[in-house]
Amino acid sequence: MDYKAKAIAGLLAATCVFSIIALILSVVNVRDVFLPPSTKYGLVFDAGSTHTTLYVYQWPGDKENGTGIVSQVEACTVAGPGISSYADDPAGAGASLKPCLDKAMEIIPAEQQRETPTYLGATAGMRLLREQNSTKAQQVFAEVAKAIGEYPVDFRGAQILTGNEEGSFGWITVNYLLETLVKFSFAEKWEHPQDTEVFGALDLGGASTQITFQPGVTIEDKNMSVFFRLYSTNYTLYTHSYLCYGRTQALKRLLATLHQGSRSPQQVSHPCYPKGYQENITMADLYNSPCVHAPSSPSPAQNLTVMGTGDPAACAIAIQELFNFSCEASRTCGFNGVYQPPVRGQFFAFTGFYYTFHFLNLTNQQSLSDVNSTVQTFCKKNWTELVQAFPQEKRYLHTYCSAAIYILTLLLDGYKFTHQTWSSIHFSQQAGSMDIGWSLGFMLNFTNMIPTEAMEHVKGHQPSLWAGAVSFIVLAIVVALVAVFLQCFWKTT
Known part of the structure; x- marks a missing residue:
């Protein structure tokens, strides 16, 4: 044992x-x-001239070829007008942003909110307010910053984008969404598509319009040239922004031109408004923008009666007077003597271009002849006919004829599209489930400034x-x- x-x-x-x-x-x-690296979030306020939208974006912590793969999580439309409209009530501009910020805080995990970069980019509306009254513009920005600063986010500031930034960031958005910059391949990795033509971008806001594309020639004016390096590929683009040629400001300038050419200082016949339509506005409302040159001594309180005559031919002539289409003999140009190489390739036309043509059911690649025919038919309808046909659109219904003729004039006479190149324009506001605008392009470019995150x-x-x-x-x-x-x-x- x-x-x-x-x-x-x-x-x-x-x-x-x-x-x-x-x-x-x-x-x-x-x-x-x-x-695996964590998901990152970013917030961008697109503060346009007529309204503000908060976009919530996300992307993986590890980047792809120096640029994050960004996707849109939420688009929250801020109630009320654009922040430039709060010039006399700056606190109201800040308060208007809070409901959308509350919504964003419900989306972003609490532990990641303080590291979420947050920006507010203002466009032509604030550019005009800065020209008109820089002190009021600063007060609006101060209240906006104060409101955003009350939330646990990494607020990087509010700024006014230049026209070239607005145009080129819109170009990035279009091409990212159409997968001409980067694409998920059959090999289950992101790759730059070979031999893929990029799209041009046409943006029509309330106060400005932008054209951006990759020309087939050397850009002569370097002030209109912008360079990007995205997904290991270099891009040199032509871009230009025309301030005061956005939809709202252009139509206001049109009315002012008609008023100043009217025989009666208190009454205006408007050929772009439908026959039978009538409205009263004050001189103060008509001449409250730096884009609109006032007569020598307008009476702010004076009322002006505007009556529609429904004459599309006269409307087109009046709109032509808003432009100068002559060019110097030695170079090509868009309008107002601004240099522009010939348009090249396919284009996406969004925001104001899309909204107007969508209303007229003209976003399905119709021929230019069909577009002209549809616009002419619409412009000849009287106000009673239009109200019966479109009872839900009464607020802006009287403006669609002038907006459509303005867009045709801008694209054909301004940007020099022709009957042959018209079919290269695609009118759209979304690609997939994401909105087209400058904010996504801004976010994509921003991710280039984030150091590549080491895997935790x-x-x-x-x-x-x-x-x-x-x-x-x-x-x-x-x-x-x-x-x-x-x-x-x-x-x-």
């Missing part, structure tokens, strides 16, 4: 020793285990080593239990 006891004791001792060794090895061989590492065990160690310890315990059982069995015998 002594021999058996010694054998069992030896077996138990060996089991303990090997168990301890296995535990030590598993601890000593702790290595870095890499976890923690101390852990190699899976195979840990599994082996656990298996050995379990086996050792089983052996020990068997040994104890045998010893008890031999004692009873």
Whole structure:
């Protein structure tokens, strides 16, 4: 029995020793285990001349070729007009943003909110307010910053985008969404598409319009040239923004021109408004913008009666007077003497271009002849006919004829599209489920400024080593239990 006891004791001792060794090895061989990078979030306020939208974006912490793969999570439209309309109520501009910020805080995990970069970009509406009254513009920005600063986000500031920034960021958005910059391949990785033509971008806001494209020639005026490096590829673009040629400001300038050419200072016949339509406005409302040149001594409180005559031919002539289409003999131009190389490739026309043509059901690649025919037919309808046909659109219904003829004039005479190149224009406001505008392009370009995030590492065990160690310890315990059982069995015998 002594021999058996010694054998069992030896077996138990060996089991303990090997168990301890296995535990030590598993601890000593702790290595870095890499976890997937976290999802990042970003907020961008698009503060346009007529309204503001908050976009919530997300992208993976590890970047692709220096640029994050950004997707839109939410688009929240801020109630009320654009922030430039709060010039006399700056606090109202800040307060208007809060409901959308509350919504964003419900989307972004609480632990990531303080590291979420947040921007507000203002466009032509604030450019005009800055020209008109820089002090009021600063007060609006101060209240906006104060409101956003009350939320646990990484607020990077509010700024007025230049026209070239607005145009070029819109170009990035279009081409990102159409996968001409980067595409998820069959090899399950992001790749730059080979031999893929990029799209041009046509943007029509309330106060300005932008054209951006990759020309087939060297850009002569470097002030209208912009360079981007995205997804390891270089892009040199032509871009220009025409302030005061956005939809709202252009139509206001049109009315002012008609007023100043009217025989009666208190009454205006408007050929672009439908026959039978009439409205009263004040001189103060008509001449409250730097885009509209007031007569020498307008009476702000004076009322002006505007009556529609429904004459599309006269409307087109009046709109032509808003432009100067002559060019210097030595170079090509868009309008007002601004240099522009010939348009090239396919274009996406969004925002104001899309909204007007969508209303007229002209976003399905109709021919230019069909577009002209539809616009002429619409412009000849009287006000009663239009109200009966479109009862839900009464607020802006009287403006669609002038907006449509203005767009045709801008695209054909201004940007120099022709009957042959008309089919290259695609009218759209979304690609997939994402909105087209400058804010996504801004966010994509912003991700180039974020250092590539190293994959987060923690101390852990190699899976195979840990599994082996656990298996050995379990086996050792089983052996020990068997040994104890045998010893008890031999004692009873």
